[in-house]
Amino acid sequence: MSDAYYLRLTDHLRELLSGPEAFEEGRLPAERTLAERFRTTRVTLRQALAQLEGEGLIHRSNRRGWFVSPARLDYDPTRDAGFNDYVRAQGRRPRTEVLHTDTRPHRPAAEALGLPVDCSFHHIRRRRFVDDRAVLAESLWVVPARAPDLLQGDFAANSLWGELRSRWGLTLAHRSLRLYSEALAEREAAELGVAPGTAGLSVRRAIFDAQRRPVEYDEEHWLHDALCITVELENKA
C-alpha cells in the first residue's frame, strides 16, 4: 500500500537530484518542507530519503540536514587509464599521498601471484583524494626482481605503472581482478577519516607481464559512495 507510494516518491526525488533544477548549494530543503511539498508524512519521506542515501545519492550532515553527494567516480577496470587520468577526464581533481613504504612478505600477494609465501615485496601504502576528499587507501606489492630500486621513485607524483613501463620496460599484459563489498577495518577507516565498519569496496588485482611473469598485487579500499565500476561487454555473435 504505502510501499508503492514511497517507491514513487523515491523515483521522483531521484529525478529532481539528477535534473538541472539543482538544490541550492547542494542542500536539500528541510524534511518538513519536503514533506509538505510532496504532500506526504515525515515517515514516508524518511523511507525515501534513506533509500537515496543507500544508493549514495545524498548524505546527512550532523544537525545540518541532507546534502546532494558528489557524483561517484566512474572507473572501468578493463581499460588501462591510471587514477590521475580517469579522475581528470571526469573534470575532478586527483591528489595522492604516500603514507608508508617498506619491503616485506605478504601472504595474499604471494598467493595471488603464485609465489612462495615467504617471498618479500616492495610495498607502497598510499591515500588518494578526489577534489580533496580521501576516497581510496591502497597497498601496492611489487615483485623486487621486476623493479629492484623501485622505492626510490616519487609515488605521490608518479603513476606506478608509468614508472614500471619507463624504468623497467614492463607491460601490463594479464590482470586478474577481484571486487567485493567490505566493512572498512580500523586502519583503512582511519586513513579515510571515517568510522570503522563504514561500507567500502575492495578491489584486488594480480598483474602479470607479457611473459606471464608476476609483477604486482594491488589492494584497494574505496569509500562506498565514491566509486562506480562500469564495464561495457560485447558478445561474439
Add this chain to the structure above:
Amino acid sequence: MSDAYYLRLTDHLRELLSGPEAFEEGRLPAERTLAERFRTTRVTLRQALAQLEGEGLIHRSNRRGWFVSPARLDYDPTRDAGFNDYVRAQGRRPRTEVLHTDTRPHRPAAEALGLPVDCSFHHIRRRRFVDDRAVLAESLWVVPARAPDLLQGDFAANSLWGELRSRWGLTLAHRSLRLYSEALAEREAAELGVAPGTAGLSVRRAIFDAQRRPVEYDEEHWLHDALCITVELENKA
C-alpha cells in the same frame, strides 16, 4: 608499533582460516583462548578479528562467538552463465522465490535503456538463496514489446534469459554494467533478513539484443559478504 603486530596476527589468522586445519564446526575458539594461543592482548586480537570481519571471512553471532563465514560466491559478469549454473558449479545449492510481478514505468530502467521515461516494463521481483541463505534481492525490468506475455512464465524455476531465448529468440548481445557498494535500504534489507543500512553490493545491467534493441534492465542487491566479482583480462599486445 603494535600496528605491525596486529597486521601480522591478521595474516596469521587469515592463513588458519584458509588452511585445512578447519576450526571445529566453523566456530573459532573463545577470544580469551585465542589471545593466549597467540600471546597477545584482547585489544590487539579484536583489531585482527575486526579486520577479518570486514573482509567477510568471519562473522559474529550474538553471544555465541565468532564463526567462519561461508565462502563468497564467485561471479564473473563477463560470462553468460545464469545464477543456477554458477551456484551449482561451485558446489552450492541455488533457490529462487518470486516476490512480486507487475507492469509499470520505472525511470532508471528507461534511462539506462534509452527509452522514454513513461514507458512501462514487465517487472519481476525475486529473492535468491545460496544454501538456504537469502543473498540476493533483484528487480528485472523487461521491455514488453520484446516479450509480450512474459509474466505468465515460472521465474522461480526458470532462468529469465533461458525463457527470452527459447520463447522469443532473443540473444543477449551487448551489456552495460554498473557496480557499486551501497547501504541496503529498508525494502532490500527486509527481503534479505538483515538490518537496514547493512553493507550491500549493487549490480545494474542494461541489456540489448543483437539488433541493439533494448531488452532488459536488472537491479541486483547482494549481501556484502555473499559475493565476489572476478574478472580475467588480457591486453592485446
